[in-house]
Amino acid sequence: MNAEFARTRRELGDLPGIVASPARLRTMLQHLTKSLHAGVLNDCFYQSSSALCAKRAQHTGRPLPLLTMCLTCPNARRASAHLPRLTTARAQAQRPLDAPARLSRLQTAALTTHIAELDHAIAELRASPETPTHG
Numbered sequence: 001m002n003a004e005f006a007r008t009r010r011e012l013g014d015l016p017g018i019v020a021s022p023a024r025l026r027t028m029l030q031h032l033t034k035s036l037h038a039g040v041l042n043d044c045f046y047q048s049s050s051a052l053c054a055k056r057a058q059h060t061g062r063p064l065p066l067l068t069m070c071l072t073c074p075n076a077r078r079a080s081a082h083l084p085r086l087t088t089a090r091a092q093a094q095r096p097l098d099a100p101a102r103l104s105r106l107q108t109a110a111l112t113t114h115i116a117e118l119d120h121a122i123a124e125l126r127a128s129p130e131t132p133t134h135g
Contacts, residue, residue, distance in 0.1 A: 040085050041085055053073065
């Protein structure tokens with residue numbers, strides 16, 4: 001376990017300091033056979049067979065968060081530690097819709113869908129803040 005934490009620190013550097021809740025830590029440790037990828041909006045216990053990002057791109061053996069599938073992927077796990085970032089992401093997605101500049105119909109639809117996914121994730125966490133939720 002210490003070797004895995006050392007590898008993560010070497011690859012990613014120091015991450016913003018967030019202490020995992022006991023429930024979140026237990027959930028992470030129950031999955032020692034899977035690769036844990038700590039994320040901003042969720043954590044990912046990556047399994048290529050069920051990873052939505054792997055179905056949309058060439059297999060890389062690791063999550064592809066830029067494909068923005070983390071809100072609906074069955075590999076994703078969220079906990080109360082993710083709530084502030086999800087709320088910030090939602091506010092950032094809302095800003096262009098509230099701005100006076102006009103967006104195309106496709107841009108508006110994409111942002112509206114993304115906001116709805118964020119709202120769902122936020123509602124799940126607020127309903128059960130100490131239990132990690134699945135994507």
